[in-house]
Amino acid sequence: MKFLARFGILLALLVNAPAAERERPLFRDYMGINGHFTFKPELYLPTARLVRNYHNLNWDAQAPGDELTFPTAKNGVRWVSQVYRPWHEAGYEIDVCIQFAGFGGDDGNQALAEASPAWLESYGSAVAGTLGSCGEKLVSSMEIGNEPGTDIDPDVYAKVFTHMAKGIRRSDPEMKILTATAHARDADKYSLDLRKSFASPELRQLYDVINVHTYAMLPKKEGRSPWARSFPEDPEIDYLKVVDEAIDWRDHHAPGKEVWVTEFGYDAPTPEALERRTGWFEKLDWRGVSEEEQARYLVRSYLVFAMRDVARAYLYFYNDDDGASVHGASGLTRKFVPKPAYFAVRHLHRTLGDYRLTRVVRQETDGLHLLEFSAGDNPRRKIWVAWLATGGDETRNVQLEGLPGRISKIEIMPCAEGEPPTPSLSREDRESGRIAVSGTPAYLHFDL
Numbered sequence: 001m002k003f004l005a006r007f008g009i010l011l012a013l014l015v016n017a018p019a020a021e022r023e024r025p026l027f028r029d030y031m032g033i034n035g036h037f038t039f040k041p042e043l044y045l046p047t048a049r050l051v052r053n054y055h056n057l058n059w060d061a062q063a064p065g066d067e068l069t070f071p072t073a074k075n076g077v078r079w080v081s082q083v084y085r086p087w088h089e090a091g092y093e094i095d096v097c098i099q100f101a102g103f104g105g106d107d108g109n110q111a112l113a114e115a116s117p118a119w120l121e122s123y124g125s126a127v128a129g130t131l132g133s134c135g136e137k138l139v140s141s142m143e144i145g146n147e148p149g150t151d152i153d154p155d156v157y158a159k160v161f162t163h164m165a166k167g168i169r170r171s172d173p174e175m176k177i178l179t180a181t182a183h184a185r186d187a188d189k190y191s192l193d194l195r196k197s198f199a200s201p202e203l204r205q206l207y208d209v210i211n212v213h214t215y216a217m218l219p220k221k222e223g224r225s226p227w228a229r230s231f232p233e234d235p236e237i238d239y240l241k242v243v244d245e246a247i248d249w250r251d252h253h254a255p256g257k258e259v260w261v262t263e264f265g266y267d268a269p270t271p272e273a274l275e276r277r278t279g280w281f282e283k284l285d286w287r288g289v290s291e292e293e294q295a296r297y298l299v300r301s302y303l304v305f306a307m308r309d310v311a312r313a314y315l316y317f318y319n320d321d322d323g324a325s326v327h328g329a330s331g332l333t334r335k336f337v338p339k340p341a342y343f344a345v346r347h348l349h350r351t352l353g354d355y356r357l358t359r360v361v362r363q364e365t366d367g368l369h370l371l372e373f374s375a376g377d378n379p380r381r382k383i384w385v386a387w388l389a390t391g392g393d394e395t396r397n398v399q400l401e402g403l404p405g406r407i408s409k410i411e412i413m414p415c416a417e418g419e420p421p422t423p424s425l426s427r428e429d430r431e432s433g434r435i436a437v438s439g440t441p442a443y444l445h446f447d448l
Helices: 002-015 079-090 108-114 117-131 154-171 241-253 271-275 279-283 291-306 340-352 427-432
Strands: 031-035 050-056 093-099 139-144 176-183 209-213 258-263 312-315 355-363 368-375 382-388 396-399 407-412 434-437 442-446
Touching: 031 258, 031 340, 050 079, 050 312, 079 093, 079 117, 093 117, 108 154, 117 139, 117 154, 139 154, 154 176, 176 241, 176 258, 209 241, 241 258, 291 312, 291 340, 291 368, 291 382, 340 382, 382 434, 407 427, 427 434, 434 442
Parallel strands: 031 050, 031 312, 050 093, 093 139, 139 176, 176 209, 209 258, 258 312
Antiparallel strands: 355 368, 368 382, 382 442, 396 434, 407 442
16 A cells, blocks of 8 residues: 555656656657548648547537437538548547537527536537547547637636536546637637636546647737738747746646647748738738748747647648638648648658657757757667757858767758758768758757
């Protein structure tokens, strides 16, 4: 009994340990992507092993109290055979986001308010019991709500979350339950206030993961498009601040919970798409970023989130049709043809999938970022990733210190099919660590 008690204390200390003291996940267990009904698992598996699906509640039920026919949706979609089993068999670990948009018609808040606790529990139980570890074993986590924000009354959301989560727990105790999108600041149209919506002891015992969405929006300014985005490390924006705030709140109020970033991304429209802009997107000069910037910023986003105590990060989005509006050009593919971002993210996944972040070697505001990754099966095998945290692609010559060995090669993040660029290095530079670094991440491999 004494041994069990001591083991329990040790386990609690490990779970609640600061991020710097906990072993981080392998990168293949960290990189995720957002999908939906037309997702092509074989196409995207080289870029991420984790996938998040937008599972519309109104596909399963049109109004509160509707008889549930799950896993066959009211619109005829067969969730198991058409969606989740093919994804799972391709090799994905699946997160299901139950989103409320369209439920009950135009007034979703009223529809959710009218939903009885018993019906909400039945729905949560049906989904988890069918898809989870006690059923088809296809899904490992569920989110209750996507971005309800201020569109749903906080008391109504608390009721929905409580009873849907109880239904999930009843049918699958192993299923990880996520909050809806929440920030440790005042609620807005897209996020709940973590400090209010998920602080009560009753709710804290029902969720396992705090769910954060973040986009690299520049502050509103006269003459600037309200959708203008910046580079990930820009100290002027809230991109990383909302993540840090959520982690800090978790550390003080909900220790042991994981923090996931389930949406981040950049739009990269073509010049032809910009010519098709209409309405506010034309008037306010919405532009997005270039395809090369999208590639750089997505890769760097994965890396800067990994520097924090973020257990998973899912990029938005898998595919686009070159839309002329926000989120209309954020895919890794366009009409299912790979964009530069696809090749950059695929290379990141391929290179670091079997590695985990073990050390932040250097981190300079508007300067050099240098991370060390170690192989999961042999910690002596190292890869360093280096880049300049700037919005441009300037190049600087830097002198690296404390190399774990002689540099065997450097790979530059690719933006096209084929082998990544590999700049030549002199023997002296390989041994001394003098290299050129830019805003495009460079991967340094070492001789053992």
